[in-house]
Amino acid sequence: MAAQVVVVGAGVYGAAVASELARRGARVTVVDSGAPAGGTSGATFSWTNSNGKEPRPYHDLSVAAMEAHRKLAAAVPGSDWYHEGGNLEWAADAAELEQLRRKVESVTGYGYGARWLTRAEALRLEPDVNPDALPGDGIAYFPDEGWIEPARMIGHLLAGPGVDRVWNDAVTGLDVAGSRVRAVRLASGRALPADAVVNCAGPEAAGVAALAGLDLPMRNTRGVLIHTSPVAVAVGRVIHAPHVHLRPDGAGRLLLHTHEVDGAVRVSDSGETSVDAAAVDEVVTAGRALYPGLAAASVESVRVGVRPIPGDGLPVLGRAERLPNFHFAVSHSGATLSVHAGALVAAEALGEDHSAELSAFRFERF
Ligand SMILES: Cc1cc2nc3c(=O)[nH]c(=O)nc-3n(C[C@H](O)[C@H](O)[C@H](O)COP(=O)(O)OP(=O)(O)OC[C@H]3O[C@@H](n4cnc5c(N)ncnc54)[C@H](O)[C@@H]3O)c2cc1C
Missing domain, CATH: 3.30.9.10 (D-Amino Acid Oxidase, subunit A, domain 2)
Incomplete structure (x- = not known):
């Protein structure tokens, strides 16, 4: 049976992760406490670049992400959010x-x-x-x-089949048992069963990580x-x-x-x-x-x-070792990185290992 994945947050990261999960056949629910693109992705300069991104793995990730934007925009007839x-x-x-x-x-x-x-x-x-x-x-x-129009891109990414959308309902709890998240609890009282959870809560990512007992430093x-x-x-x-x-x-x-x-x-x-x-x-x-x-x-x-800036300034991407079905997609420069980094995180959530690209960005470095 297809994996059931809950994505927390509907900014550029949540939309990119959800779209890739659905493309790979997962059943996806995206939950946002407000409206999609209502967080940082709706108030950003959204310049796509690797202009002084150090160290080298961060530069390489950003360059790959610029290419991913190019490919996505070229693949979608009438796409209007990417400007190079x-x-x-x-x-x-x-x-x-x-x-x-x-x-x-x-x-x-x-x-x-x-x-x-x-x-x-x-x-x-x-x-x-x-x-x-x-x-x-x-x-x-x-x-x-170049630059992107995040709201246009998010709208496109969330519109595909296979993505259930829950707006104006915050994630308030995670049921954890035996080193796995089993369900996501919402303010409305709903509980969503989950084979995997992806934390795309942007500036609020530390709060969502804390629900899983994980301490994510943010500045x-x-x-x-x-x-x-x-x-x-x-x-x-x-x-x-x-x-x-x-x-x-x-x-x-x-x-x-x-x-x-x-x-x-x-x-x-x-x-x-x-x-x-x-x-x-x-x-x-x-x-x-x-x-x-x-x-x-x-x-x-x-x-x-x-x-949303993790404590050392670098992205936090991929699974948490202590809770292997809980995943992060959190960074500054998310307008640049999200389509590419979100796809890598989605692939990991479905069991692929992307350590080659993600080892510099693991949660465990803190
Ligand atoms: C002034 C400024 C300039 C920037 N310039 C650039 C730039 O030039 N280039 C670039 O690449 N990046 C830039 N960035 C950064 C970039 O905009 C962000 O990295 C990116 O938008 C983050 O997207 P996100 O999806 O992680 O977060 P968000 O867009 O904030 O999405 C997170 C979502 O999670 C939801 N949420 C939070 N908590 C919960 C909860 N408990 N339950 C349910 N939902 C929840 C929120 O409502 C929100 O919609 C800039 C940012 C700012 C502020």
Whole structure:
């Protein structure tokens, strides 16, 4: 009889794991305490890359994941969530330029696509950029990078046959007996029998692991995403400029971010988040200095996402040794990694061993 697998969480990881499990013939139930794509996958910059991902196994996993996105998008007629326009990045000063040089040297040493452009070459790619905002040279171009629209991709992955969906019902307990999880308990009182469970709970993954008696250290951080109104500015790719990172966001909108604005998140005593408006203005001003046409855009929404970051920064993937039918698919950079890493985790949940790809990412390293 087909294995019954419960996937906890319907973000990019849960959707990727569920889709691969169903493709392999398992009976899958995906449970989310809210709506699909309602967690971090709905508030992310979602740049697909292996841009400075160290150590080498993390780089290799990310490169394989970029290829998996390419293949998935090519295999689905009308797929519209994957955009591979490349990434441009340049530095604010000599110290940053030195860091960028080291990164380019390191990734090209791994055989990864990266090259240097002059201002004129960059303007051929991004003709709406203010030329005065670009350095004369020293602009790094990573042609194989891109970005995804996570909600579109999640919608596609969860739509296939063989996936039962349970929304607005949290996983609140796991029945464990004889070193195996037997059932998953939900807030509604339902109990779902399980041959295997996959923890795809993103920033809440430590809480779900604790239900199995496993201690997963996490050091989540908050990040700010600024979505503009639709605007007729030609932005064709991911841009990492000093003081503003941006990319297209569908239907003419742009998405702006910087690490500087992340410090402007405030959390009230009741747990409500807000973002300092002056800090948002600074990012928008930097965006307008770079693309003057952005003056015609307004800020439509500001979202705060929580990065799910395991204690040492690296992904946690695959089975737990102590509880071999309990599996993890938890990481930052999940927009990049999820389709590939999720498929490996799904295969392990059905009995295959993927230690060759996953040994650097096992839970037991903590
Ligand atoms: C500001 C920011 C920028 C980012 N930029 C990038 C980037 O450029 N490139 C990149 O690759 N990645 C990026 N990331 C990271 C990436 O977005 C995440 O790694 C990814 O979205 C995580 O997906 P997930 O499926 O693990 O988690 P989520 O999308 O959070 O999904 C987890 C789901 O689990 C559910 N859940 C939690 N607890 C329970 C429970 N007890 N019962 C049932 N359901 C539960 C939640 O409701 C949620 O829907 C960024 C993140 C942020 C915040």
